[in-house]
Amino acid sequence: MGAAGAGLDNVVEVGVLLADPADFSGMNDEYGTWFPVSPRLATRQNSVPWFLESSSPFA
Numbered sequence: 001m002g003a004a005g006a007g008l009d010n011v012v013e014v015g016v017l018l019a020d021p022a023d024f025s026g027m028n029d030e031y032g033t034w035f036p037v038s039p040r041l042a043t044r045q046n047s048v049p050w051f052l053e054s055s056s057p058f059a
Helices: 021-034
Strands: 014-018 040-043 050-054
Antiparallel strands (some): 014 050
16 A cells, blocks of 8 residues: 555455454454544354454445
8 A cells, every 4th residue: 555655544445354253352453443433334244254344434
């Protein structure tokens, strides 16, 4: 991103796959340090055990 002149402020959407839902709290804490104002939505998908999606304000 830096080489392209972009930074974390330019991120529109993030998807995280977790194999173990027990890891959600720690991952959510770390995620919040990088994206403190982005809303997060946790959903369980049939194809993956656990999925964390950061909602895009541009959707």
